[in-house]
Amino acid sequence: MDNSYIFITGASSGLGEATAKLLSKQYNVVLNGRDEDRLNSVANDCIKNGNKVETFSFDLVRAQEVAEQLTNFLIKKNIEVFCFIHFAGMTEVLPISKTKYSVGLEVMNVNYFSATEIISTLLKKKSNHKALKNVILVSSIISEGGKKYQPHYCASKGAINSLTHALACELAPSVRVNAVSPGSFKTRIVDTVFVDQTEDWNPPTLLAPGDVEDLAKVVRFLVSDDSSYITGQIINVDGGERFPKF
Template identity: 40%
Template sequence: MNNKPYVLVTGSSSGIGKSIAIQLSNEYNVVLHGRNRERLVDVREECNKNNRHFIWECDLNEIHSVEENLKNFLASNGIEISFYVHSAGFMKMLPLKMQSVDNLQMTFTTNVFSASLITKCLISKKINKNSLKSVVFISSNISNRGAKAFSSYAASKGALDSLMRCLAVELAPQVRLNSVLPGAVQTEMTKDIFNDKEVAERMSATYPLGIGYATDIADVVAFLLSDNARWITGQQLTVDGGRTIDITG
């Protein structure tokens, strides 16, 4: 009988979320979340076959139904979530003069509002039986900094980190919450950027340890969820190859 705990990974159909889900499948039963069931099925095929893995297909932009959707999913499958990784994210680069309410709404709904409501659902004794132990939000190293055309995305990640800190205080000692702030990593989504030799060289020059991989983020997430991080909560852990400390002119 498989008595391993369940971890929910949102945005696990591609990129960093996919890498996290596959990595965690070696130690946990994984609930794979996304909007594209076909891609989620493909990810499940890459997960450790010795454990049980479920697919939760849900559009986080339909924010008013997310809680009920998750509640019904857990009840229908008879499972409880012990760990939660919010890797789902939306980013659209827009200068302020092109900003829109729709873009702001989608960015904050996916990156922040859904994280809050999913966490709320998972701390419910009635829904999840107080099973939740640790949460990791995937933020960004832009959370504490600035860049042109990134205002909505950076603001949402800053809000996500503020949410993390408040909930870390509110939910202690039952639940630990931390954020991982990745720099530029090579994924399916960014491969076109890095295929441009000039852009790749320019970016690499600002990363003392070079450009990272999604597995670098997955390794840190696995640590933060584990008992090895039992005394760590409310922290932003930047994982960006030294990018944010490089002030070379």
């Protein structure tokens, strides 16, 4: 188990950071992010938990390059990834009449295509010795309900849902594939979308507003053997946000 790791993208902030810090208490982790300074800061916090921590600083907007870069990294570090968690994400806040193909492609590269490239790489004997056993993708509740001015983001998360189902069928029984579908959590990406709501954070949830650790604990469950009979599921973690409050 000494060279067995969990690989977490989007680990330099928000939900990915919280999950990295929680999981590093029990597992070795490889952390990915594009902000190298923030990534190193998170890594330093994780190291304090006593397990091994490696960083793979790479901007997943360059999805077409990630397979080669990740393969070289894994071979050089002699790392085997048994679990992949894809938190990396970006959005755009524009009406469809003002969006551009280039922006949409960047969103899809980070949110969707980088995930497929990484999973493909981790399934190869050359790069990962067929060590992969668990994939946890990150969707969003707006993949089903939609959100104005975020067409590419909504579409990318809908693609994640379909990918979860498709890969669960394809990779069983050797690899489990599930997704978590967060509601509104206070993260930097939410601050970008709702600039005027950052001071008075009050999402429309049935329960009290959630903390990023609430989502991280669900991911920890999916990593663990306690979830060994769960695959192909998209688990909403939203405090009842999808339901009307009366």
